[in-house]
Amino acid sequence: MVRYRRNFVPGGTFFFTVTLDDRRSSALVDHVALLRAAFRKTRTERPFVVDAIVVLPDHLHAIMTLPPDDSDFSDRWRRVKGIFTRSVVAAGVPISRDHRGEYTLWQKRFWEHTIRNDRDFERCADYIHFNPVKHRLVASPSDWPFSSLHRYVRVGILSQDWGGDGHVENANFGERAD
Secondary structure, eight states: OOOOOOOOOTTOEEEEEEEBSSTTOOHHHHTHHHHHHHHHHHHHHSOOEEEEEEEOSSEEEEEEEOOTTOOOHHHHHHHHHHHHHHHHHHTTOOOOBOTTSOBOSBOSOOEEEEOOSHHHHHHHHHHHHHHHHHTTSOSSGGGOSSBTHHHHHHTTSSOTTTTTTSOOTTOOTTSOOO
């Protein structure tokens, strides 16, 4: 059995990939309002900051910062996933169940990376914002509506045409350059 090691850092900033069980599903973008509501409700119960996010049809990437005295990101993801799942079911969307009767909308686990410094944060945020282009959903990151890129543009962190031609210099954001 694989032993997962999580780096629980109080007040830490983390990059996450959270994925639906059915990689052909488009539930996240089809029901993005319910996903946003799940994030809002979870944040009122267990505060955190979403520093960057992109929601794709079958998975999402996010950078999250926790409060200074808190390292429990796992519970936050459990809450977001649970609230979203119950909302989708309540909306009448059929979701299969496993042998224990649990909904199988999400993959059980998620991938997490502890952000180490400002350069690491920038690399992960760039990866997030460029991801819709990587998956060939759009030609330009600004064309994807479910991305914090639009917030970054509004506050002047990135320009509207950032990554616009689909070829950003060194576009291996978030991936190891061995």
